[in-house]
Amino acid sequence: MSDEVVLVSFWTSPFGLRVKIALEEKGIEYQYKEEDLFNKSSFLLDLNPVHKKVPVLIHNGKVICESLPILQYIDEVWKDKSPLLPSDPYRRAQARFWADFIDKKIYAACKKVWMSKREDQETAKRKLIEIFKLLEGELGDKPYFGGDNFGLVDIALVPFYNRFYTLEKFGNFSIEAECPLLVAWVKRFIKKESVSKCLQDPEKLYEFVVKLNKMFGVE
Ligand code: GS8
Numbered sequence: 137m138s139d140e141v142v143l144v145s146f147w148t149s150p151f152g153l154r155v156k157i158a159l160e161e162k163g164i165e166y167q168y169k170e171e172d173l174f175n176k177s178s179f180l181l182d183l184n185p186v187h188k189k190v191p192v193l194i195h196n197g198k199v200i201c202e203s204l205p206i207l208q209y210i211d212e213v214w215k216d217k218s219p220l221l222p223s224d225p226y227r228r229a230q231a232r233f234w235a236d237f238i239d240k241k242i243y244a245a246c247k248k249v250w251m252s253k254r255e256d257q258e259t260a261k262r263k264l265i266e267i268f269k270l271l272e273g274e275l276g277d278k279p280y281f282g283g284d285n286f287g288l289v290d291i292a293l294v295p296f297y298n299r300f301y302t303l304e305k306f307g308n309f310s311i312e313a314e315c316p317l318l319v320a321w322v323k324r325f326i327k328k329e330s331v332s333k334c335l336q337d338p339e340k341l342y343e344f345v346v347k348l349n350k351m352f353g354v355e
């Protein structure tokens with residue numbers, strides 16, 4: 137029986153983008169279903185009644201929620217190509233630690249940059265740069281967070297590259313000037329077809345954030 141794989145997501149979602157990249161990299165055929173997050177379908181609410189969020193992966197009728205568990209599921213089911221986690225238990229634990237760090241810190245810090253009132257933006261920007269610097273420390277002189285090949289941490293982080301344009305427009309700064317190692321990593325990484333074909337248009341994402349800010353009354 138061939139696998140039936142469905143990804144439910146929303147076009148701006150960095151978390152959904154992680155799943156797309158992993159599916160592309162592993163060469164897994166899948167169907168994409170766009171969810172309207174402004175008017176959630178009963179389909180999504182039934183799939184993910186706990187968080188009511190995307191992405192959701194459905195594999196032969198089995199439902200998996202939350203991007204990091206989904207990435208690890210994909211890695212375990214489709215083992216043959218492009219492993220996302222190292223086999224060494226210590227390195228696996230380290231990779232999970234940094235993926236979790238990215239989850240807990242980055243999106244919230246990015247949102248603070250584009251949703252803060254002007255007077256708070258400097259602090260928000262400094263906090264985000266601090267997080268990026270910690271990640272640069274972990275990257276060190278490796279080509280990827282995963283070592284010679286990219287892995288879980290690389291896929292967890294790369295979707296936020298799409299937001300660099302938005303961050304720079306709102307924060308009026310250059311991420312490359314502040315975090316050159318991180319930008320060199322991302323430039324290396326997006327040369328991969330599995331990554332570049334999934335990335336969204338940074339200007340469209342910026343326009344989306346501007347629209348959201350207007351909706352929520354952020355000046
Ligand atoms: C985060 C998913 C998420 O925030 C993961 O999958 O890793 N920890 C989760 N999804 C957002 C879209 S991305 O901005 C979402 O579905 N939001 C809908 C809502 O909050 O109601």
